Amino acid sequence: MSEENARTSTVVVGCAIVDGRVVEGVPALPDGAVWVRGERIAAVGPRAEVLAQAREAGDHATVDLGGAYLTPGxxxxxxxxxxxxxxxxxxxxxxxxxxxxxxxxxxxxxxxxxxxxxxxxxxxxxxxxxxxxxxxxxxxxxxxxxxxxxxxxxxxxxxxxxxxxxxxxxxxxxxxxxxxxxxxxxxxxxxxxxxxxxxxxxxxxxxxxxxxxxxxxxxxxxxxxxxxxxxxxxxxxxxxxxxxxxxxxxxxxxxxxxxxxxxxxxxxxxxxxxxxxxxxxxxxxxxxxxxxxxxxxxxxxxxxxxxxxxxxxxxxxxxxxxxxxxxxxxxxxxxxxxxxxxxxxxxxxxxxxxxxxxxxxxxxxxGATDDLGTVQPGRFADLIAMDADPAAHTSAFRGVRWVMTGGRVVRDDQAGWSVG
Incomplete structure (x- = not known):
């Protein structure tokens, strides 16, 4: 299992963040970051801001998605x-x-x-x-x-x-x-x-x-x-x-x-x-x-x-x-x-x-919006990543290459491993 799985604090970077709120006028966030503490999302925002928050709080791992689009699972x-x-x-x-x-x-x-x-x-x-x-x-x-x-x-x-x-x-x-x-x-x-x-x-x-x-x-x-x-x-x-x-x-x-x-x-x-x-x-x-x-x-x-x-x-x-x-x-x-x-x-x-x-x-x-469905603080860190924008092309989901559930990475195609 990779090192980031063993930690309780992870910052996911190298990603554009988009979720279903795009239909309600919430745009994608380019070069964004997601700070995950334990099972849930602690912060979402521009990369530099989120990394600064995480550094101030203490030790954390960093996961770089290499320019992927990050969405809820x-x-x-x-x-x-x-x-x-x-x-x-x-x-x-x-x-x-x-x-x-x-x-x-x-x-x-x-x-x-x-x-x-x-x-x-x-x-x-x-x-x-x-x-x-x-x-x-x-x-x-x-x-x-x-x-x-x-x-x-x-x-x-x-x-x-x-x-x-x-x-x-x-x-x-x-x-x-x-x-x-x-x-x-x-x-x-x-x-x-x-x-x-x-x-x-x-x-x-x-x-x-x-x-x-x-x-x-x-x-x-x-x-x-x-x-x-x-x-x-x-x-x-x-x-x-x-x-x-x-x-x-x-x-x-x-x-x-x-x-x-x-x-x-x-x-x-x-x-x-x-x-x-x-x-x-x-x-x-x-x-x-x-x-x-x-x-x-x-x-x-x-x-x-x-x-x-x-x-x-x-x-x-x-x-x-x-x-x-x-x-x-x-x-x-x-x-x-x-x-x-x-x-x-x-x-x-x-x-x-x-x-x-x-x-x-x-x-x-x-009835689970307090826990799921968006990339927002307080939600479970159930996240997936792909190389194309799913808000522009639904076929982007064919390229899912990274999966996190409850703050734990279970699939990472670039690293060449998954839980099974």
């Missing part, structure tokens, strides 16, 4: 570290015993962190292994991103994903209230609910209703009473419209939005995590042995999905990064997280807004 809002799609790849995950699954998820967490994703929102994980993984990461026993998790997603009997241990079957308003409380009891930061069919359910359609209004109202009311936000796997506009009126906080996928529903989402502050990759990833499906029926449904939904996303953007809906595919997965020349962000940028929001959608926007939804 990416936040992936639709993550399944225990993903098990239909097909041979998913069957292998389903066959794992609890110990194997824990190690598999820990490896995925490590890869996720090294790819530049320093925070994830898990939206359905098997058998509550996510809570054990989060504790291990927080204790420093394994490397990985900060985890916000929904625990097991709530589904109706036979509903979307019911055949995986990452969901909990519920029925009726009382059943769904118990479901919410069970996940809160386990430690969930948010609640995920499946309100429609999807591309991975053989005996359903994307448009299949899976919760009735009283059931969904029970989920949202109970979660909000416990201070948890709710996100919903949802495809058709009609069901999304009902959910938005009931107070839904976020929509996953949103395959078939209309102008009227998108406008209402924007008005009510309901965010969208579009997961554009899931309807344009044949290479990924082939790699996992996903059956033809699912591939046809997924890829066939692609054009309408893209139109739906464009409709949401035009209406002013808050759109946030989420890949659904494992965040670190190598796909179309980069990682799934970066490719998703590129699609979002290219087909609607542009690079500056994409930087926001991959960092500060998700953190605001998570």
């Amino acid at each position: 990416l936040v992936n809002m639709h993550t399944h570290l225990s993903l098990a799609l239909p097909g041979t790849g998913g069957d292998g995950v389903k066959a794992m015993n609890p110990h194997e699954l824990a190690l598999y998820m820990a490896d995925g967490a490590r890869r996720t962190l090294l790819s530049g994703v320093t925070t994830v929102r898990c939206v359905a994980e098997s058998n509550h292994a996510d809570f054990a993984l989060r504790r291990a990461i927080n204790a420093g026993r394994v490397p990985g991103p900060r985890i916000f998790t929904a625990g097991r997603a709530l589904v109706c009997t036979g509903g979307h994903g019911h055949d995986n241990p990452d969901t909990l079957e519920c029925d009726g308003a009382d059943g769904f209230r118990r479901g919410v409380r069970s996940q809160v009891k386990a430690g969930a930061d948010l609640i995920k609910v499946m309100i429609s069919g999807g591309i991975a359910g053989e005996h359903e359609r994307i448009t299949t209703r899976q919760l009735f209004p009283d059931e969904l109202a029970a989920v949202i009311e109970t979660a909000h009473a416990w201070g948890r936000r709710v996100t919903a796997h949802a495809g058709p506009a009609e069901l999304i419209a009902e959910a938005v009126e009931l107070g839904l906080d976020c929509v996953e996928h949103g395959y078939e939005l209309t102008e009227a529903v998108a406008a209402r989402m924007a008005e009510r502050g309901t965010a969208l995590v579009p997961t554009l990759l899931v309807t344009r990833c044949k290479e990924f499906f082939d790699e996992l042995g996903v059956p033809e029926w699912m591939q046809a449904r997924s890829l066939g939904a692609g054009p309408r999905h893209l139109d739906s996303y464009a409709t949401a953007v035009a209406a002013g809906v808050e759109v946030l990064l989420g890949s659904d595919m494992p965040p670190f997965w190598h796909f179309e020349g980069t990682t799934a997280s970066v490719r998703e962000l590129e699609y979002m940028s290219e087909t609607g929001i542009g690079p500056a807004r994409a930087l926001y959608a991959g960092t500060l926007g998700p953190v605001r939804w998570l």
